Amino acid sequence: MADIVSEATYQITVGVSTTYVEDQSQPEQNRYVFAYTVTLRNTGRTAAQLMTRHWIITDATGQVQEVRGDGVVGEQPRLEPGESYRYTSGAVIETPVGTMTGSYHMIADDGVGFEAPIPMFRLSVPNVLH
Numbered sequence: 001m002a003d004i005v006s007e008a009t010y011q012i013t014v015g016v017s018t019t020y021v022e023d024q025s026q027p028e029q030n031r032y033v034f035a036y037t038v039t040l041r042n043t044g045r046t047a048a049q050l051m052t053r054h055w056i057i058t059d060a061t062g063q064v065q066e067v068r069g070d071g072v073v074g075e076q077p078r079l080e081p082g083e084s085y086r087y088t089s090g091a092v093i094e095t096p097v098g099t100m101t102g103s104y105h106m107i108a109d110d111g112v113g114f115e116a117p118i119p120m121f122r123l124s125v126p127n128v129l130h
Contacts, residue, residue: 010108011044012079012116016100020125021090027125030094034123037088038072040104040116042079048106048114049078050085055102055118060095072104096125 017037024033042048055067070076077085091100101120107113 009045010048010106010112010114011042012048012050012104012106013041013043014104014116014118015039015041016118016121018121018123020123025125027096031092032094032096032098032123032125033090033092035088035090036100036121036123037086038118039084039086040077040079041084042081044108045081046108046110046112047078047080048108050076050104050116051107051113052105053102054105055091055100057091057093057098057100059093059098063094065093067102091123093123096128098123 019035021033021035025031040050050071052068052070053072057065057067073087073089079085099120099122102118104116104118105113106116
């Protein structure tokens with residue numbers, strides 16, 4: 001029973017939308033630029049602050065880039081229960097299709113650290129996948 005309580009206490013929901021940035025991409029040089037907008041929502045019962053991020057970016061050839069760092073876009077947002085935070089960033093890969101996934105490390109106001117998983121999402125040039 002304690003596991004169910006802790007999951008409900010510490011819960012950040014992550015949603016992502018993506019856009020291909022054609023004017024910054026150079027397909028002839030295997031450079032494909034994507035913008036992604038992340039929305040984090042504290043669906044738990046305790047306020048928590050985003051401390052670090054970990055991204056795993058994979059292109060269609062299987063090449064993996066791992067990105068780790070403090071916060072997101074220079075911020076370490078703190079979310080009260082029910083609050084949301086949205087930011088936009090970007091990624092560059094060498095193929096017209098790829099994926100991203102990862103996690104945010106959060107610290108709750110009571111000092112408990114937990115991971116907020118980022119569900120895998122696709123980066124794709126329009127009309128490349130049917």
